[in-house]
Amino acid sequence: MSTEQKSGVLYIVATPIGNLEDISRRAVRILSEVDLVAAEDTRHTGQLLSALGIRAELLSVHEHNEEKRSGQLIDKLSSGLSVALVSDAGTPLISDPGFVVVRACREAGARVVPVPGPSAVITALSVSGLPSDRFQFEGFLPRNSSKRRSRLEELMNLPHTLIFYESSHRLRESLEDFRTVFEASRQVVIARELTKQYETLLSGTSGELLEMLTDDANQTRGEMVVLVEPAPEGGGEELVIGVDKLLKAALDELPPSQAAAMVARLTDLRKKELYQRAMEMKEP
CATH class of the missing domain: 1.10.10 (Arc Repressor Mutant, subunit A)
Known part of the structure; x- marks a missing residue:
């Protein structure tokens, strides 16, 4: 039997990134016990809760209303209610809303408790075959190609694995910029639709991956995590020239x-x- 304090607590609950079986027993229990579930998209989370057989009061908390919702959630926590914060998939706050809420709640003295679980970043890294002892998660690169290349130039010499999220319609453009900025032999991994029916891992140089995408346009569909191997050992300016x-x-x-x-x-x-x-x- 759990001894967790349940009143006045904000739980940060990770949910599946695709396969429903990946949700933890603890996450199911917390979601079924809290007084309120704060969700990035209440329709999406409503479907998840329904599939789990959970009925809960939902409140939308997304990037456009976090400031406003923070005060409301602090009031609820102060009155002794418990709240679970979830995103559409994976661990909240990781390229998803939630940071503003968590910071405000902690500053207000509320207890914030993690309920860990799936994360697309860690899932992709674990199967990529790239070094996992040190890595840097960059989220989404800039949409503008010039700004994207400038950011890649800042990252090109780092001696650890780089991890990005990328949208399906910008995947080719980003690979083109990888090919322009990074040395030709640098290995890249595309982890697509992780834990879902069409889960795919593609590996190769940027040029090789662009050819693969040309041969099979389906590989540009869905949700992507893109990983780039570290700069060569001792990869200073003299070895890695953009x-x-x-x-x-x-x-x-x-x-x-x-x-x-x-x-x-x-x-x-x-x-x-x-x-x-x-x-x-x-x-x-």
């Missing part, structure tokens, strides 16, 4: 077409793509 840096240096001496041709020979990247990037750099 393609953009090569282009910039070449453009100091050559016109865009010749600069693109030279960098293409050095990196095995496509001259056309390098030329387009060179022209972007030349723009005032």
Whole structure:
């Protein structure tokens, strides 16, 4: 029998990222015992609770109303009620709403208790075959290609595995930017639809993965976690030189077409793509 305090507690409850069987017995118990479930999408969570045979009062808490809801939840906790915070899938706050609520509740002196469980980040890392002793989770990269490349350049020399979330309609663009910024041999893993019917793991260089996606467009569908292997050991500036840096240096001496041709020979990247990037750099 559990001895957990139940009144005035905010529980942060992880829920399945796909397979319903992944929910823990403790999570089911907490969800069935709390006075209120604060959910990112009440319709989605309502379906989950229904599948678990749980009836609960639901309150929407999403990125657009967290500030407002924080005060309401603090009032409920102060009155002795217990609340479970859930996101649509996985562990709340990880690229999902909840941070504002948790911070406000802790500052107000409320007890916040984790109920751990599924996380797409850790699930993908555990099966990727990439080093797992050190990693950096970046969430979603910028939507704008120029900003995305700039961020990748900041990360390119890190000696640990990089993990990103990516939307299906930007997957190709991000892989193109990986190919431009990272060295050609750098291994990338796409973990798609984890724990679901069409779960797939694709591994290869950015160029190889782009070819795979061209051959099978279905691999661009669903929810994605993308992982990139660490920079080579001792991978300082002298060993890992970004393609953009090569282009910039070449453009100091050559016109865009010749600069693109030279960098293409050095990196095995496509001259056309390098030329387009060179022209972007030349723009005032």
